Amino acid sequence: MKVYDGSKDVLFAFNIWDFESAMAVMEAAKETTGKVILQTSMSTYKKLPHKEFRSFVTQFSDNQGIRAWLHLDHCTDVQMLKNAVDCGWDSVMLDYSDRNLKENIEVVKQITEYVQGSDCLIEAEIGRVQGVEDNVGSREGNIATEHAIDTFMEQTNVDLIAVAFGNAHGIYEGTPDLHYNLVEYTTERYGKPFVVHGGSGLSDDVLIKLMTIQNVKKINISTDLKLAYRQGILEAKEKDLIREKGFQTTAVEECIFRSVKETAKAKLMLTENL
Numbered sequence: 001m002k003v004y005d006g007s008k009d010v011l012f013a014f015n016i017w018d019f020e021s022a023m024a025v026m027e028a029a030k031e032t033t034g035k036v037i038l039q040t041s042m043s044t045y046k047k048l049p050h051k052e053f054r055s056f057v058t059q060f061s062d063n064q065g066i067r068a069w070l071h072l073d074h075c076t077d078v079q080m081l082k083n084a085v086d087c088g089w090d091s092v093m094l095d096y097s098d099r100n101l102k103e104n105i106e107v108v109k110q111i112t113e114y115v116q117g118s119d120c121l122i123e124a125e126i127g128r129v130q131g132v133e134d135n136v137g138s139r140e141g142n143i144a145t146e147h148a149i150d151t152f153m154e155q156t157n158v159d160l161i162a163v164a165f166g167n168a169h170g171i172y173e174g175t176p177d178l179h180y181n182l183v184e185y186t187t188e189r190y191g192k193p194f195v196v197h198g199g200s201g202l203s204d205d206v207l208i209k210l211m212t213i214q215n216v217k218k219i220n221i222s223t224d225l226k227l228a229y230r231q232g233i234l235e236a237k238e239k240d241l242i243r244e245k246g247f248q249t250t251a252v253e254e255c256i257f258r259s260v261k262e263t264a265k266a267k268l269m270l271t272e273n274l
């Protein structure tokens with residue numbers, strides 16, 4: 001079943017980087033909402049065995065009794081995007097947001113037909129979310145305008161839409177100045193599922209506020225999980241598990257796994273406030 005088909009749910013989408021992190025996120029979903037999106041960046045996509053990973057996610061989620069979808073995020077490579085569609089990814093994001101609006105629209109239009117000819121959904125971005133995500137992105141953000149939103153939406157037919165509204169990838173410096181009016185403008189006017197990028201580092205209150213806006217359907221979390229991974233390593237070090245004598249890979253991995261899983265769980269549990 002396609003993600004977002006008639007679903008009223010807001011889904012969290014976590015960037016994973018290997019089988020282990022995918023498992024930690026799916027276990028977090030099992031203990032909370034039972035639904036989650038796993039995202040691969042381009043660099044993660046390159047290193048994973050695609051068909052094997054697809055099968056693994058399907059089988060593991062089925063066995064856990066949960067729903068898990070696979071998404072390719074911020075893809076700037078049309079061939080890779082088509083490959084993900086062919087390998088059974090549930091949704092893909094074409095990121096041509098560094099080009100001008102006209103070029104962004106042209107490429108989105110070209111690729112939409114290919115993606116929608118399968119069971120896969122397509123996401124695109126208007127404006128440019130600031131910050132770098134796995135080497136894709138820019139230091140300078142570019143908040144969308146209502147005019148750009150109208151032009152893009154009138155000329156394309158994407159399934160999911162992301163708009164740069166003051167959100168950022170990575171760690172926020174200070175309190176972000178979010179333009180909620182742009183989220184409302186897009187969702188009310190066009191009724192498409194809306195994607196919030198840069199969910200890491202936004203406070204729980206801000207995330208809940210965004211999730212309660214009608215048609216906000218997907219919240220992306222990447223940096224928080226990376227930091228959870230790092231925290232797991234630090235905990236292992238604190239417990240003296242990194243010592244050379246008697247070093248156990250499983251003991252260290254357990255610290256990382258738990259840290260990633262608990263971080264994902266805390267985010268997923270926010271949907272209980274809706």
Ligand SMILES: [Zn+2]
Nearest residue numbers: 133197198220
């Ligand atoms: Zn993003």
